[in-house]
Amino acid sequence: MNLFEQQAREFWERHIGPNKQETEEMLQTIGLASLDELINKTVPQDIRIEKTLDVAGPISEDQYLNELRKTASKNKVFKNYIGQGYYDTITPSVILRNLFENPGWYTQYTPYQAEISQGRLESLLNFQTMVSDLTALPIANASLLDEGSAAAEAMCMLFNYKNKAENITAPKFFVDKNIFAQTKDVLLTRATPIKVEVVTGDFSTAELDETYFGVIVQYPNSDGAIEDYRPFFEKAHAVNAKVVVATDLLALTLLIPPGELGADVAIGSSQRFGVPMGFGGPHAAFFATKDEFKRVIPGRIIGVSIDAQGNRALRMALQTREQHIRREKATSNICTAQALLANMAAMYVVYHGSIGLKKIANRISLLAHALSKELLEMGFEQVNNYYFDTVKVKVNDVATIRKLAEAKRINFHYFEDGFVGIAIDETTAQCDLLDILHVFAESMGMSDAAVMFQYDTKSDNIPAELTRTSTFLLHPVFNTHHSESEMMRYLKSLENKDLSLDHSMIPLGSCTMKLNSATELIPVSWPEFSKMHPFAPAYQWQGYHDIVVELEKWLSNITGFAATSLQPNSGAQGEYAGLLAIKEYHADRNEADRNIILIPISAHGTNPASAVMAGFKVIVTKCDEAGNIDVEDLRKNAEKYKRHLAGLMVTYPSTHGVFEESIIEICNIIHENGGMVYMDGANMNAQVGLTAPGFIGADVCHLNLHKTFAIPHGGGGPGMGPICVNEKLAPFLPGHVNINKGNKTNAVSSAPYGSASILLVSYAYIKLLGAEGLRRATQYAILNANYMKARLEVYYKILYTGKNNTCAHEFIVDLRPFKSLGIEAEDVAKRLMDYGFHAPTLSFPVAGTIMIEPTESEPKAELDRYCDALINIHEEIMAIENGSADRTDNVLKNAPHSLQVITADVWSHPYTRSQAAFPLAYVRQNKFWPAISRVNNTYGDRNLICTCEPIEAYEEIGV
Numbered sequence: 039m040n041l042f043e044q045q046a047r048e049f050w051e052r053h054i055g056p057n058k059q060e061t062e063e064m065l066q067t068i069g070l071a072s073l074d075e076l077i078n079k080t081v082p083q084d085i086r087i088e089k090t091l092d093v094a095g096p097i098s099e100d101q102y103l104n105e106l107r108k109t110a111s112k113n114k115v116f117k118n119y120i121g122q123g124y125y126d127t128i129t130p131s132v133i134l135r136n137l138f139e140n141p142g143w144y145t146q147y148t149p150y151q152a153e154i155s156q157g158r159l160e161s162l163l164n165f166q167t168m169v170s171d172l173t174a175l176p177i178a179n180a181s182l183l184d185e186g187s188a189a190a191e192a193m194c195m196l197f198n199y200k201n202k203a204e205n206i207t208a209p210k211f212f213v214d215k216n217i218f219a220q221t222k223d224v225l226l227t228r229a230t231p232i233k234v235e236v237v238t239g240d241f242s243t244a245e246l247d248e249t250y251f252g253v254i255v256q257y258p259n260s261d262g263a264i265e266d267y268r269p270f271f272e273k274a275h276a277v278n279a280k281v282v283v284a285t286d287l288l289a290l291t292l293l294i295p296p297g298e299l300g301a302d303v304a305i306g307s308s309q310r311f312g313v314p315m316g317f318g319g320p321h322a323a324f325f326a327t328k329d330e331f332k333r334v335i336p337g338r339i340i341g342v343s344i345d346a347q348g349n350r351a352l353r354m355a356l357q358t359r360e361q362h363i364r365r366e367k368a369t370s371n372i373c374t375a376q377a378l379l380a381n382m383a384a385m386y387v388v389y390h391g392s393i394g395l396k397k398i399a400n401r402i403s404l405l406a407h408a409l410s411k412e413l414l415e416m417g418f419e420q421v422n423n424y425y426f427d428t429v430k431v432k433v434n435d436v437a438t439i440r441k442l443a444e445a446k447r448i449n450f451h452y453f454e455d456g457f458v459g460i461a462i463d464e465t466t467a468q469c470d471l472l473d474i475l476h477v478f479a480e481s482m483g484m485s486d487a488a489v490m491f492q493y494d495t496k497s498d499n500i501p502a503e504l505t506r507t508s509t510f511l512l513h514p515v516f517n518t519h520h521s522e523s524e525m526m527r528y529l530k531s532l533e534n535k536d537l538s539l540d541h542s543m544i545p546l547g548s549c550t551m552k553l554n555s556a557t558e559l560i561p562v563s564w565p566e567f568s569k570m571h572p573f574a575p576a577y578q579w580q581g582y583h584d585i586v587v588e589l590e591k592w593l594s595n596i597t598g599f600a601a602t603s604l605q606p607n608s609g610a611q612g613e614y615a616g617l618l619a620i621k622e623y624h625a626d627r628n629e630a631d632r633n634i635i636l637i638p639i640s641a642h643g644t645n646p647a648s649a650v651m652a653g654f655k656v657i658v659t660k661c662d663e664a665g666n667i668d669v670e671d672l673r674k675n676a677e678k679y680k681r682h683l684a685g686l687m688v689t690y691p692s693t694h695g696v697f698e699e700s701i702i703e704i705c706n707i708i709h710e711n712g713g714m715v716y717m718d719g720a721n722m723n724a725q726v727g728l729t730a731p732g733f734i735g736a737d738v739c740h741l742n743l744h745k746t747f748a749i750p751h752g753g754g755g756p757g758m759g760p761i762c763v764n765e766k767l768a769p770f771l772p773g774h775v776n777i778n779k780g781n782k783t784n785a786v787s788s789a790p791y792g793s794a795s796i797l798l799v800s801y802a803y804i805k806l807l808g809a810e811g812l813r814r815a816t817q818y819a820i821l822n823a824n825y826m827k828a829r830l831e832v833y834y835k836i837l838y839t840g841k842n843n844t845c846a847h848e849f850i851v852d853l854r855p856f857k858s859l860g861i862e863a864e865d866v867a868k869r870l871m872d873y874g875f876h877a878p879t880l881s882f883p884v885a886g887t888i889m890i891e892p893t894e895s896e897p898k899a900e901l902d903r904y905c906d907a908l909i910n911i912h913e914e915i916m917a918i919e920n921g922s923a924d925r926t927d928n929v930l931k932n933a934p935h936s937l938q939v940i941t942a943d944v945w946s947h948p949y950t951r952s953q954a955a956f957p958l959a960y961v962r963q964n965k966f967w968p969a970i971s972r973v974n975n976t977y978g979d980r981n982l983i984c985t986c987e988p989i990e991a992y993e994e995i996g997v
């Protein structure tokens with residue numbers, strides 16, 4: 039290979055951890071001669087693909103960025119006044135640099151391990167407080183996927199809540215006609231399978247009765263109009279229907295908030311709080327509600343508790359608060375959400391404070407008012423008398439306006455019936471109004487336009503009776519960090535509390551925390567990608583188009599399928615979209631009564647939760663003692679439910695980390711009984727280039743791009759869960775209201791390509807590695823796991839391996855044998871923090887175990903440090919067994935040891951401070967201090983507080 043060919047492959051060596059010599063050493067430890075031998079022993083022969091993947095690359099990082107510049111230049115970023123839920127915004131540079139583009143924030147995992155996640159937990163608590171304050175509703179979650187799915191979550195929550203108590207028949211949900219079109223679209227998708235009738239109408243004339251369990255309106259609405267909904271809300275409450283308000287947080291700085299109007303739920307997107315439009319995302323949706331619903335809210339809620347020392351400590355409330363843990367009883371499947379973007383929005387509010395936000399909102403309102411006045415003077419008729427940022431006018435000739443506007447690189451929103459919408463945003467300058475007005479003037483044959491700004495007089499575009507008088511964001515955190523120095527330090531102080539991939543490996547089984555390379559991520563901030571509105575005309579996003587087309591083709595090829603939809607915003611959303619495709623397929627063949635989905639007991643909770651959301655009945659099937667699907671039990675159930683079998687959901691390799699030998703037989707059984715096979719792609723990191731779901735016999739799979747394809751986890755999102763399908767299911771992929779106008783769309787997200795801007799990460803990942811690099815990455819993921827297994831099995835029992843005693847890309851360490859010594863899996867997880875490590879996946883899929891997935895990106899030295907830590911922990915456990923350590927007062931039970939504990943004047947433990955804090959030599963060189971001692975979950979759940987407490991509370995608990 040010449041020097042230039044070597045250069046093209048240089049990213050392999052940057053992405054894959056072990057080098058040649060280390061590979062040999064590792065194979066020696068495993069007891070095998072070559073990587074090929076390991077793969078042959080691990081991946082069943084009958085599912086191996088020999089063909090090379092048909093993807094681009096490999097190319098060097100520099101070449102990639104140069105090529106991408108050319109693709110980026112095909113995107114034409116116009117000045118956007120389209121609005122409809124997406125607005126240009128100014129990301130404060132201090133947040134862009136220190137949060138959005140900072141691996142200390144974006145490589146974090148979901149904060150399940152609270153002691154090493156206090157930074158992002160605090161930021162997410164700020165997010166909840168901000169949402170709660172602005173909406174005037176007492177409880178908010180820490181983000182959902184987008185505005186459309188948040189509206190659907192609200193509808194489903196209210197339906198399930200009422201249905202549980204009353205078992206309602208013929209349930210109806212009223213949707214005001216002036217809700218954003220994409221939100222209505224997603225609501226329709228979600229309502230159909232659960233047999234909720236969506237009734238669209240005009241709220242001012244709607245007739246409601248007891249069959250309605252809920253209503254939704256947009257405030258301000260899709261016309262930009264501010265309506266007084268109070269009489270309507272009273273009408274809804276009079277028939278016992280609950281009220282959802284889709285709203286805009288910036289507008290709420292000036293408008294009476296939904297909670298004060300009587301709403302039960304408020305939802306929306308926090309995008310315009312400093313998060314770029316990114317052609318549709320990622321953005322954090324919010325969800326706020328009344329206390330009554332606190333136990334049924336979808337998504338994650340951060341709550342305040344105390345640690346073992348009684349200090350204030352944050353953690354995910356109510357044992358993680360995730361609905362999907364309840365499997366088929368769950369009312370939502372949300373797992374990955376939009377934590378990174380929620381943090382950005384929260385920091386934007388921390389930086390601006392209530393006064394700053396109001397200034398931004400008032401500037402926007404003033405500009406909209408000036409624009410309205412001039413347009414009225416020109417003779418245009420405005421439809422919305424009251425408005426915040428959007429002016430909607432009637433024009434005689436939309437085509438001319440559009441032509442003139444686009445010639446000036448301006449986009450408006452064009453309603454279908456001859457109206458034009460102009461949404462002002464934070465980036466709009468005074469001079470921009472002149473450009474807008476010139477377009478309208480020219481359309482009337484005039485060459486001049488002028489604009490007057492009334493800075494002092496109060497604008498009359500917001501009605502007095504809907505003007506906000508209540509205060510908000512009074513908490514010190516929103517009133518302190520307003521200078522750049524303070525903001526930078528606040529961001530850093532939170533970042534320092536959190537363990538991220540830039541500190542050490544995070545080997546979370548089923549989560550694939552691999553390298554998220556800088557080259558993959560840098561273009562996400564390029565304006566050609568970040569400033570694109572998702573509803574801009576197609577000719578303006580040719581660059582995105584090229585990327586979408588190529589990526590769809592590559593993902594189809596990698597999975598062995600015919601078509602791909604990039605719309606779902608998370609793995610669970612992909613499950614839902616894939617199951618809907620199966621449902622539509624059966625219905626299309628006049629077999630709508632195929633309504634049963636088989637799911638093995640070992641499946642992730644989102645599988646049954648998604649199946650129920652898609653309107654299926656779930657039958658759980660058994661696993662055998664080796665952790666494999668019990669094929670006979672599966673066959674028995676498939677045959678028993680033959681007439682109604684819709685399909686099977688199966689994870690491969692299994693959630694037990696094994697390539698089950700019987701997978702082809704399993705697929706055949708389902709097909710023979712008329713069902714379709716859904717493959718959960720969470721474990722694709724063990725498949726890429728070696729085998730493929732389509733080749734194995736599945737009909738559809740989702741991919742977690744935030745696992746296998748290098749999108750960072752962002753502390754609990756963003757994610758992307760595209761689905762790949764065979765020819766049979768291709769006609770039933772999700773569409774979008776902007777694409778399939780007037781037709782049924784099955785949309786699962788607000789934007790046609792989901793969180794489009796982060797598709798760039800996966801696009802780069804594939805192109806940098808190329809076919810051979812991708813295959814090698816998979817081989818090394820399997821090598822790294824088997825190497826760690828080989829080192830650890832001397833000390834720990836490993837649950838489940840394949841027939842040749844190898845594991846796939848992850849393996850489960852059984853900690854249950856130590857229970858008799860009083861040691862739980864949780865103690866080991868917490869003790870790992872003292873060694874500077876994040877715990878592996880805890881108690882999934884088997885309680886009392888940890889599941890380790892090192893990924894291909896970790897070098898041997900890091901794998902060795904992690905193994906050394908676990909081996910030393912084993913020694914610490916043995917010390918309890920042989921009596922040299924106390925059963926209750928030991929390094930495991932008291933873990934993690936915070937700096938405060940270690941440096942306290944009093945030390946009463948039978949072990950030393952250095953045993954506690956520096957158990958191995960390497961720890962001294964790079965000590966990571968957990969910010970708190972072990973968090974007390976029960977205390978927090980008993981005293982549920984999910985917003986920043988008043989400042990006195992800090993004093994009471996001694997922080």
Ligand SMILES: Cc1ncc(COP(=O)(O)O)c(C=O)c1O
Pocket residue numbers: 372373374548549608609610611642644645689693718720721742757759
């Ligand atoms: C096996 C499996 N399936 C589905 C999911 C859900 O994916 P997401 O969190 O992207 O919704 C996960 C998440 O960890 C998983 O491990």
